[in-house]
Amino acid sequence: MKAWRQTSPTGRTLLIAVLFTGLTTFMFLPLLAIQLTAQGISASRTGFLVGLLAFSNQGFSLLCGMLVDRCGARRVMMAGFALRIAGYLLLALGGGTRLTPIVAGIVTLGVGGSMLGLSIKTLLVSEDSVEPRTMLALRATFVNIGVVLGPALGAAVYPFGFPFILGACVLSHLVLGLRLAFRPLTARPRPRPAAARDAAPDAPGWARWQWIPLSLVGVAYWAIYSQLNVVMPITAHAMTGSTAAISVVFTINGALVVLCQYTLLRHVFRRTATRTLLAIGFLAFGCAYAVLIPRAGWFSLLAFVLPVTAAEMLVGPSLDEQAIKASSTRGTGRALGTMAAAGAFGSLLGASMGGFLLQTLRGGSGVWLAIIGLSVGAAAACLLLPKDRAHHVANTHPANTPRPTTSPEPAQ
Numbered sequence: 001m002k003a004w005r006q007t008s009p010t011g012r013t014l015l016i017a018v019l020f021t022g023l024t025t026f027m028f029l030p031l032l033a034i035q036l037t038a039q040g041i042s043a044s045r046t047g048f049l050v051g052l053l054a055f056s057n058q059g060f061s062l063l064c065g066m067l068v069d070r071c072g073a074r075r076v077m078m079a080g081f082a083l084r085i086a087g088y089l090l091l092a093l094g095g096g097t098r099l100t101p102i103v104a105g106i107v108t109l110g111v112g113g114s115m116l117g118l119s120i121k122t123l124l125v126s127e128d129s130v131e132p133r134t135m136l137a138l139r140a141t142f143v144n145i146g147v148v149l150g151p152a153l154g155a156a157v158y159p160f161g162f163p164f165i166l167g168a169c170v171l172s173h174l175v176l177g178l179r180l181a182f183r184p185l186t187a188r189p190r191p192r193p194a195a196a197r198d199a200a201p202d203a204p205g206w207a208r209w210q211w212i213p214l215s216l217v218g219v220a221y222w223a224i225y226s227q228l229n230v231v232m233p234i235t236a237h238a239m240t241g242s243t244a245a246i247s248v249v250f251t252i253n254g255a256l257v258v259l260c261q262y263t264l265l266r267h268v269f270r271r272t273a274t275r276t277l278l279a280i281g282f283l284a285f286g287c288a289y290a291v292l293i294p295r296a297g298w299f300s301l302l303a304f305v306l307p308v309t310a311a312e313m314l315v316g317p318s319l320d321e322q323a324i325k326a327s328s329t330r331g332t333g334r335a336l337g338t339m340a341a342a343g344a345f346g347s348l349l350g351a352s353m354g355g356f357l358l359q360t361l362r363g364g365s366g367v368w369l370a371i372i373g374l375s376v377g378a379a380a381a382c383l384l385l386p387k388d389r390a391h392h393v394a395n396t397h398p399a400n401t402p403r404p405t406t407s408p409e410p411a412q
Contacts (some may be wrong), residue, residue, distance in 0.1 A: 004138070006129045010183055014120050015142050017176045021116065022146025024169040027154035028088075028162075035162045036102070045099075049106055056110020058344030064114045065337020073333065074180075077119035081177030083112025085241050088169045104292030118340065120183035122332050125324055133274075136317035137265040141258055148254040158286050213384040214322055215342045217278060220378035221315050222346030223353070224285050224371060228308070230354040231367060239297050249305055256309045261307075264313050272321045278382040289368045323384060 004012065032053075036046040036268045090105030124139055125132040155166050228249075236245035269277055288308035292300050319339055327335035357367045 003269045006336055007127055007135075007138075008129070010180075011124060011127045011130070011135070013180060013183060014124055015138060017180065018120060018139055019142040019145055020172045020176060022143045023150045023153065024146075024165075024172045025113070026146050026150025027157065028165045028169060030151045031154055031158055031162065038193070039094075040317050041099070041102075049102065052103070053106045053110050054347070055344065057113045058340055058347065061114050061118060061340030061344065062334070062337040064111070064118050065333040065335070065340070067115070068119050068337070069331055073081065073122045073126075073380025074117040076115050076333075077123070078181055080112045080114075080116030080119060081173050081180075084107050084116060084173050085170050085177075086165045087112055088173075114340070118333055118336050121336055122319070125320075125332065133270075133317065133321050134262075134266050134358075136320055137262045140313070140317055141261045144254045144257040144261070145228050148251065148258060210369060211326065211338070213381055214326060215317070215338065217378055217381055217385070218319050218339050218342030219346035219349065220282070220374060220381070221319060222343040223350030224282075224313065224375060224378070226347045226350035227289075227354045227371060230351045231358050231371075234358065234385070235292065236301055239295055239301055241291075243300060249301065252302075252305045253309050253312070256305070257313055261313050261317075264310075265317060269314070273387050274318050274325070275382045275385040275387060277314050277318040278322070279379040281311045281318065282375045282379035284311035284314065284384065286372045286379070289371045289375070292368050293365050326386075344375075 004015075007015070033046050033050055036049060037043060041049070053238075064076065087105045087107075087109030090108060094100070094105060095101030097337070120127040121139065123367060124135045128137055149373045154165055232249065233246040236249060237243055239245070265277075284307045286305075288304050288311060291303045291307070294300060323339045324332055354367075357370055361367050
């Protein structure tokens with residue numbers, strides 16, 4: 001793969017870290033609720049604890065992004081590895097009436113994951129010889145390899161005991177953390193074209209015209225995407241009569257992302273403006289939920305997977321890319337943190353509204369029409385974003401540009 005060859009040794013190590021941290025995370029995450037209830041924790045407390053993990057991971061993202069800009073991505077990344085290891089160890093100490101280690105472990109895991117994810121993403125998009133869109137696509141591909149393989153690996157190890165899964169998580173984070181701690185960084189933030197530098201000062205006018213609509217689009221994306229975890233499992237079971245139906249959806253979705261994410265953004269839409277990609281992605285969301293209106297059982301469900309996966313592949317990385325373009329040179333961490341914070345709010349709002357609509361409309365077509373309306377509205381909102389063609393960075397830094405000398409810490 002050309003982009004892999006162009007990526008610096010540090011960038012490759014970071015991508016491998018994304019793969020293995022994702023793999024071990026999805027080894028334990030689907031089994032967390034099962035393990036907690038097996039330890040005698042009530043279903044209501046288990047639900048709260050699982051939700052607390054998601055909140056801790058996204059709710060502190062803006063603060064973590066500011067730390068990346070202020071303290072440097074390497075330091076925040078090392079702190080993230082340390083917190084994740086501590087969180088896994090605390091989970092191993094809890095159980096039954098010992099809720100304090102579990103709560104502390106879950107919060108520590110969430111905050112550590114936020115620090116780790118934002119710092120690694122910041123370093124990846126700072127690769128000087130590979131454009132941010134390509135690095136974001138590669139990162140999404142490596143993440144989804146973990147999403148696809150992690151649950152199966154976790155299910156295979158679980159009969160030996162949940163501590164073995166936690167041990168694998170600790171070991172992977174320890175090895176990767178030590179590997180990255182002693183590797184010199186070879187990436188530094190790319191210089192921007194003059195037009196981009198002039199367009200990205202931290203000024204009120206810039207905030208009004210870029211961050212407000214961009215944040216709203218981010219909220220809309222996660223509100224729609226959260227329906228995969230709220231409305232779709234219930235609907236898939238009702239349409240097919242199978243409890244495994246939603247698992248089929250997620251498996252096909254993850255496999256398609258692994259196979260197509262890089263090609264779609266790197267080759268098919270290489271020269272397409274970011275706001276256009278966002279609009280196309282949201283329209284794909286609308287198409288995905290439209291095919292559910294006939295309620296044609298497995299046919300509707302399988303037809304749903306392709307457009308919803310296309311939407312995920314287009315919108316997720318494009319939001320981060322647009323945020324990076326809108327940020328100042330030293331504000332990449334804060335920009336990515338802002339989008340993650342929008343995701344936290346959107347996920348909470350979407351999950352709440354999805355459940356409300358499902359209950360109020362009794363699973364009728366009105367649920368899908370509401371989601372379709374939100375998708376079309378978000379696509380229209382994307383047109384409010386500044387038009388900024390994706391290849392301007394690549395033109396500034398062609399692939400054959402010599403790599404700069406090693407610097408001990410990237411400027412943020």
